[in-house]
Amino acid sequence: MKFIVSIVLIALLSFAACLYLPWWSIAIVAFMVAALIPQNPGKAFLSGFIALFLLWGRLAFVISANNEHLLAHKVSVLILKMDSPYLLVFVTALIGALVAGLAALSGSYLRKA
Amino acid sequence: MRILPLIISATITTVLVITLNSTLVLPAPLGKLLSPQHGIWQNAESADADFNAELKFPQLKGKVQVYLDDRLVPHVFAENEDDVYFVQGYLHAKFRLWQMELQTHAAAGRASEIIGDKALAHDREFRRLGMGYAAEIAQKEAEKDPVIKAECDAYTAGVNAYITNLPESELPLEYKLIGYLPEKWSNLKTMLFLKYMSYDLAAHEDDFEMTNAKRFFNKEDFDKLFPLKQDSLDPIIPAGTVYAAPKVQAKAPATADSIYFAGKPLELQEEKPDKENGSNNWAVSGSKTRTGSPILCNDPHLGLNLPSLWFEMQLSTPTFNAYGATFPGAPSVIIGYNDSCAFGFTNGGRDVRDYYEIQFKDDTRKEYWFDSAWKKTDFRVERIKIKGKPDYLDTVAYTIFGPVMYDKSFSGGVAPNDKYYAVRWKAHDPSNELRIFNELNHAKNYADYSAAVVNLHTPGQNCVFACKNGDIALRAQGEWPAKWKGQGDFVMPGTDSSYMWQGMIPMDEVPFQYNPERGFVSSANQKPADSTYPYYLGRNYPLYRGLLINKRLSAMTDITVDDMMALQTNNYNIFAEEARPVFLKNVQEEKLNADEKRYLDILKSWNLNNDVNEKGATVFEVVWKKFTEVVFDDDYKLSPEVIMHPFESSLLEGVLKDSAYKFLDDRLTTKKLETLADDVTLAFKKASEELKQAETAGKLEWAKYKGTRINHLTKLDPFNRTDLPIGGGTHCINATKETHGPSWRMIVSLTATTEAYGVYPGGQSGNPGSRFYDNFIDQWVAGKYFPLWMMTKGEENDKRVKWKISFSRS
Numbered sequence: 015m016k017f018i019v020s021i022v023l024i025a026l027l028s029f030a031a032c033l034y035l036p037w038w039s040i041a042i043v044a045f046m047v048a049a050l051i052p053q054n055p056g057k058a059f060l061s062g063f064i065a066l067f068l069l070w071g072r073l074a075f076v077i078s079a080n081n082e083h084l085l086a087h088k089v090s091v092l093i094l095k096m097d098s099p100y101l102l103v104f105v106t107a108l109i110g111a112l113v114a115g116l117a118a119l120s121g122s123y124l125r126k127a
Numbered sequence: 128m129r130i131l132p133l134i135i136s137a138t139i140t141t142v143l144v145i146t147l148n149s150t151l152v153l154p155a156p157l158g159k160l161l162s163p164q165h166g167i168w169q170n171a172e173s174a175d176a177d178f179n180a181e182l183k184f185p186q187l188k189g190k191v192q193v194y195l196d197d198r199l200v201p202h203v204f205a206e207n208e209d210d211v212y213f214v215q216g217y218l219h220a221k222f223r224l225w226q227m228e229l230q231t232h233a234a235a236g237r238a239s240e241i242i243g244d245k246a247l248a249h250d251r252e253f254r255r256l257g258m259g260y261a262a263e264i265a266q267k268e269a270e271k272d273p274v275i276k277a278e279c280d281a282y283t284a285g286v287n288a289y290i291t292n293l294p295e296s297e298l299p300l301e302y303k304l305i306g307y308l309p310e311k312w313s314n315l316k317t318m319l320f321l322k323y324m325s326y327d328l329a330a331h332e333d334d335f336e337m338t339n340a341k342r343f344f345n346k347e348d349f350d351k352l353f354p355l356k357q358d359s360l361d362p363i364i365p366a367g368t369v370y371a372a373p374k375v376q377a378k379a380p381a382t383a384d385s386i387y388f389a390g391k392p393l394e395l396q397e398e399k400p401d402k403e404n405g406s407n408n409w410a411v412s413g414s415k416t417r418t419g420s421p422i423l424c425n426d427p428h429l430g431l432n433l434p435s436l437w438f439e440m441q442l443s444t445p446t447f448n449a450y451g452a453t454f455p456g457a458p459s460v461i462i463g464y465n466d467s468c469a470f471g472f473t474n475g476g477r478d479v480r481d482y483y484e485i486q487f488k489d490d491t492r493k494e495y496w497f498d499s500a501w502k503k504t505d506f507r508v509e510r511i512k513i514k515g516k517p518d519y520l521d522t523v524a525y526t527i528f529g530p531v532m533y534d535k536s537f538s539g540g541v542a543p544n545d546k547y548y549a550v551r552w553k554a555h556d557p558s559n560e561l562r563i564f565n566e567l568n569h570a571k572n573y574a575d576y577s578a579a580v581v582n583l584h585t586p587g588q589n590c591v592f593a594c595k596n597g598d599i600a601l602r603a604q605g606e607w608p609a610k611w612k613g614q615g616d617f618v619m620p621g622t623d624s625s626y627m628w629q630g631m632i633p634m635d636e637v638p639f640q641y642n643p644e645r646g647f648v649s650s651a652n653q654k655p656a657d658s659t660y661p662y663y664l665g666r667n668y669p670l671y672r673g674l675l676i677n678k679r680l681s682a683m684t685d686i687t688v689d690d691m692m693a694l695q696t697n698n699y700n701i702f703a704e705e706a707r708p709v710f711l712k713n714v715q716e717e718k719l720n721a722d723e724k725r726y727l728d729i730l731k732s733w734n735l736n737n738d739v740n741e742k743g744a745t746v747f748e749v750v751w752k753k754f755t756e757v758v759f760d761d762d763y764k765l766s767p768e769v770i771m772h773p774f775e776s777s778l779l780e781g782v783l784k785d786s787a788y789k790f791l792d793d794r795l796t797t798k799k800l801e802t803l804a805d806d807v808t809l810a811f812k813k814a815s816e817e818l819k820q821a822e823t824a825g826k827l828e829w830a831k832y833k834g835t836r837i838n839h840l841t842k843l844d845p846f847n848r849t850d851l852p853i854g855g856g857t858h859c860i861n862a863t864k865e866t867h868g869p870s871w872r873m874i875v876s877l878t879a880t881t882e883a884y885g886v887y888p889g890g891q892s893g894n895p896g897s898r899f900y901d902n903f904i905d906q907w908v909a910g911k912y913f914p915l916w917m918m919t920k921g922e923e924n925d926k927r928v929k930w931k932i933s934f935s936r937s
Binding site for chain 1: 129130132133136137139140143144147148155157158159160161162163164165166167168169170171172173174175300304843844845846895896897898
């Protein structure tokens with residue numbers, strides 16, 4: 015239950031924070047949620063990881079689909095050197111997930127420290 | 128015991144965030160870029176994007192309604208002129224902000240601020256050309272004029288209203304990719320943009336190249352290669368026109384043709400605009416059209432870029448109502464029409480930039496020798512900011528001629544230079560170019576047009592005009608220096624006033640045509656007048672497009688809009704019409720192998736059109752190129768690197784009138800005197816090698832060989848449009864080259880209800896993530912047009928209106 019709550023909380027708060035704050039506020043959100051909700055480090059990491067993977071993945075996918083992937087075709091060639099909108103969405107999700115996961119891991123260590 | 132893991136994981140997280148937020152480790156700040164709520168995803172405009180908005184600004188005086196149609200063309204209805212320019216500035220910024228800033232940064236010599244020291248040579252060159260200096264002078268002049276000052280102020284306020292309210296997430300994509308933020312707009316930036324156009328259109332000269340050519344060749348050869356007049360010239364103002372005696376007479380110094388041409392070559396490498404800034408415009412009078420009303424056509428040819436130089440819009444106030452192509456970066460409609468008349472431009476192409484060699488007293492450059500005395504220099508310190516590096520300070524000396532562009536410290540990089548060259552450029556003189564567009568937008572008749580165009584000093588343009596009352600006109604307009612014959616073709620001594628420009632051609636002596644008997648006016652950058660015109664016009668003009676346009680227009684009657692579309696997109700190669708017989712008559716077929724023979728057959732059966740799939744156009748192009756090399760390479764073998772090559776017409780006219788044209792002989796072979804047949808045959812053999820390669824690569828068809836592309840200003844490949852299947856070429860009316868071509872095609876039929884068509888190779892949005900980014904390109908490639916909709920009050924509910932933006936005072 016804590017696991018699910020953590021995921022939902024990190025995702026919702028990250029979305030809200032990014033309306034006003036820089037993108038890396040997702041790290042602060044994940045860190046704080048993990049520090050407040052006691053979980054073992056592995057689960058904490060996973061909750062941050064999954065939360066942002068789903069949040070960023072979904073946001074990017076919906077935006078890109080509405081755009082008929084026009085921009086993602088171009089930017090994927092630019093950044094990934096291959097024309098793959100889905101890979102760009104995946105990379106986006108992965109980056110958010112890694113940052114939030116690691117931040118949540120740190121948060122859980124803070125609690126246990 | 129969790130402190131250690133905490134420190135480790137917190138450190139890793141921090142390092143990861145910093146890495147993903149900067150370009151220190153990765154080439155792009157991936158976290159920042161890919162964050163769906165901040166980065167590039169925010170620029171992925173929804174296919175059904177909603178542009179409706181209600182905006183309030185304290186700067187507005189009244190209400191402004193903007194109706195965006197299905198092509199994203201804004202139709203702006205304002206209650207007063209200040210508001211219309213405010214909204215124009217706002218909309219330009221909304222759709223083209225990054226482009227506007229990049230162009231003005233480039234113009235100001237500030238590119239290094241954005242892209243680092245690889246732009247330093249460009250920045251120094253532009254500052255030494257005095258671009259900032261010229262823009263400051265232009266701003267002073269414009270702001271003396273209360274009408275233009277108000278217009279510029281309102282425009283600037285509009286751009287800044289957009290920038291101020293721009294959240295970081297909505298920053299144009301390019302700012303995010305390159306990593307910087309927009310700065311505020313200013314009237315100076317508008318002037319910088321206009322000076323950028325002056326640079327593009329009125330900065331081409333070959334003074335160093337011509338000086339070297341004059342030193343290298345003897346007089347007879349030089350005159351053959353660079354003739355003062357071309358045999359087949361059909362000037363803008365028809366031959367035979369009688370001109371009055373000139374009011375200004377420039378006197379050539381006694382030494383003008385002699386002593387100055389001794390000495391070693393001048394090895395300077397200049398950054399130069401494309402000299403083939405071709406363009407066509409014409410107007411046919413009602414006597415030649417089916418409707419009985421005049422039709423005006425214009426297609427300015429410029430470098431093809433994305434976002435496009437142009438932005439289409441309608442500006443409407445109780446005092447004027449104009450539609451057409453506008454410049455993101457400047458107020459008014461530039462090429463277009465209003466309720467009474469239509470107007471357009473082609474480049475005047477005359478030499479208004481000359482170099483003078485300055486004799487400084489010593490290395491401090493504080494004084495220079497002029498008219499037998501030491502004269503004091505002014506200095507302007509140029510502080511060039513460089514991304515990631517300390518500022519670069521460049522002290523530029525200003526003389527009576529203008530800035531000393533080249534000296535020991537800056538020669539463009541070919542060879543070290545120990546001389547000082549000041550540049551005299553017409554764009555440095557005070558003038559108020561925005562006035563012409565303001566007045567043309569308001570113009571009701573020929574008198575208004577005539578009063579408007581005299582405000583255009585630099586870049587000089589051939590201004591075409593047509594009016595609903597039936598008038599048509601064309602002026603080769605500009606404030607042109609009155610030069611003695613040959614003045615400014617070569618670098619001149621800067622030690623005495625006799626070499627200076629001695630005056631300007633009075634405005635009433637500028638060549639013009641008003642309702643001519645032949646029923647049309649036209650220009651295609653050819654020489655404005657023949658040798659009976661009493662002022663020196665320079666020697667280098669393209670002549671073939673003009674020839675064809677005049678030929679076709681003369682033959683046409685009962686002209687329709689469709690006829691004009693066909694003419695504007697015409698791919699007939701009139702140059703090949705004259706040159707191909709030379710090849711076919713002289714090639715020694717018996718010396719060709721099977722492949723070479725096959726290419727000859729393709730050339731023989733070619734219909735002379737540079738159409739998309741024509742292989743003959745490719746064969747002709749390559750054979751002509753090789754022929755030029757075969758004829759001239761030996762003559763140029765020992766020449767300096769920086770030297771003028773012959774005008775394209777020189778060789779053709781040379782062999783047409785003299786089959787024993789002296790350059791045909793290969794100077795490197797002493798035993799034999801090569802003939803036209805030898806050279807043509809050799810050219811064929813050389814061409815075949817290149818043609819074979821093209822054929823193997825599947826690129827023998829003309830459009831594939833030519834490879835027209837439209838580059839994004841960053842040249843980042845995914846944002847470019849490449850391999851466009853479009854015909855045309857240098858000598859065709861449809862002068863579409865690799866990255867150069869008709870940047871806006873417009874046809875206006877001035878019937879009771881104006882009927883107008885237009886297209887440009889781009890799209891209204893500058894955002895590569897928008898479906899409006901390049902949506903006009905296919906239409907342009909296909910030679911098709913969009914009907915231009917001059918919206919009227921009462922049409923607010925027309926089905927073409929897709930979105931509405933209301934502006935009001937807050």
